[in-house]
Amino acid sequence: MIVFGRAGFSLCTLQHNMNRLYDSSRSIPYLMPKPPMDLTETPINSRKVFDGELLHVYQDQARLPDGKVKVREYITHPGAVVIIPLLDNGELVLERQHRYPLHRDFYELPAGKIDPGEDPLLCAQRELLEETGYTAASWRYLATLHPCIGYSDERLIYYFAQELSFQGANLDEGEHLEIFTLTLATALEWVKTGKITDNKSVSGLFWAEKVLREEW
Incomplete structure (x- = not known):
């Protein structure tokens, strides 16, 4: 075993911790929060800033999961x-x-x-x-x-x-x-x-x- 410093951290410990993060026999990492975090960004208002023949550009204000408000710009497309x-x-x-x-x-x-x-x-x-x-x-x-x-x-x-x-x-x-x-x-x-x-x-x-x- 190779030990680094007074903390006694070893390569074996590192490998053990990495194995805990993800098990190839499982589709979900061990440390994924349960239930998953809510990452939804909620629109507050929306403004169309460009209206073309194909593309339409919007600038929205959206509330983030932490309560902050950010500008989100995006293009809508018919698919x-x-x-x-x-x-x-x-x-x-x-x-x-x-x-x-x-x-x-x-x-x-x-x-x-x-x-x-x-x-x-x-x-x-x-x-x-x-x-x-x-x-x-x-x-x-x-x-x-x-x-x-x-x-x-x-x-x-x-x-x-x-x-x-x-x-x-x-x-x-x-x-x-x-x-x-x-x-x-x-x-x-x-x-x-x-x-x-x-x-x-x-x-x-x-x-x-x-x-x-x-x-x-």
């Missing part, structure tokens, strides 16, 4: 769907499009904004047809992600689409895309090398890998 379209030959349908905020082209999975009151699956079917020209006979919901929880309520709903048939694209006004196909292995290599950096697409490609391995 979007992300589609992972798999052709019968095992290739994925992807898009290349220019993204103005970063002034560069990106390689992405098909995706689109959910219209008010629109069912997410119907939105996914609509967006796949409009952007790529494909319809799919088989649809599978995968998951919902919140990509920017620090400043927006945006949600991304993922679907896996198979049994594709090409019908012809019908892009929205102002939308310019190049559609291409790629193997999953190549797409993942593009992620590794930084050629694909769009977060929704990176997440979707990792999900595609799990689905095809029957791990999801």
Whole structure:
């Protein structure tokens, strides 16, 4: 046993304490408070500071759990769907499009904004047809992600689409895309090398890998 100073602190003691913090056989750390702390932040008032075609920016005053009041700024977003379209030959349908905020082209999975009151699956079917020209006979919901929880309520709903048939694209006004196909292995290599950096697409490609391995 190695001892440090008069306190008699040892590496064994340190390891014992670390083991108490988390037991891999349990899903909850030993020292988590029970019941959990109430971390709710309660809105006091809200002010819309920007009202755009897509994004709406709010500045709220919120009461924190300790009673203090802080300003919270956030963007509301209608949410979007992300589609992972798999052709019968095992290739994925992807898009290349220019993204103005970063002034560069990106390689992405098909995706689109959910219209008010629109069912997410119907939105996914609509967006796949409009952007790529494909319809799919088989649809599978995968998951919902919140990509920017620090400043927006945006949600991304993922679907896996198979049994594709090409019908012809019908892009929205102002939308310019190049559609291409790629193997999953190549797409993942593009992620590794930084050629694909769009977060929704990176997440979707990792999900595609799990689905095809029957791990999801």
